[in-house]
Amino acid sequence: MHGTWKTTGGGFGPVGMVILGAVVIGAAVGIAEAVAQFTRDLVFIGLLSLCALVVLAAAGAVWVTVYRLRHGEMPWTPLARRWLPEPVVHELPGPERPAVGQAMPRELHQHTHYHWHQAEAPAEILRQPAGHGDERR
Numbered sequence: 135m136h137g138t139w140k141t142t143g144g145g146f147g148p149v150g151m152v153i154l155g156a157v158v159i160g161a162a163v164g165i166a167e168a169v170a171q172f173t174r175d176l177v178f179i180g181l182l183s184l185c186a187l188v189v190l191a192a193a194g195a196v197w198v199t200v201y202r203l204r205h206g207e208m209p210w211t212p213l214a215r216r217w218l219p220e221p222v223v224h225e226l227p228g229p230e231r232p233a234v235g236q237a238m239p240r241e242l243h244q245h246t247h248y249h250w251h252q253a254e255a256p257a258e259i260l261r262q263p264a265g266h267g268d269e270r271r
Contacts, residue, residue: 202208203218 199208200218
């Protein structure tokens with residue numbers, strides 16, 4: 135080893151360099167394709183969201199216009215009369231006769247059931263003056 139530097143193999147060699155280059159290029163292409171697809175999807179979602187916001191804003195503007203027209207906050211223009219009918223106010227007729235007749239005096243009706251074995255016990259209770267039949271035997 136006088137002045138020369140020599141080793142015994144250990145490198146990729148020309149075939150190894152080609153394979154390594156192909157792998158690196160393939161990975162770069164795969165990553166670039168994924169980034170491009172992500173960017174495309176992101177732009178699509180953004181445009182779709184923008185369209186949805188435009189539709190919602192237009193619907194809100196129509197709703198506010200109709201509300202203001204119907205509640206008298208805006209003058210009715212010929213264009214508004216053409217698209218929207220003016221609100222119709224229906225007036226109900228007054229009552230011709232009362233729905234319910236005169237109140238009749240109510241009859242007091244009391245219905246009691248006695249579930250005792252002796253038949254004379256209810257008759258005895260009913261014969262007593264009010265307030266004295268509260269005691270039980």
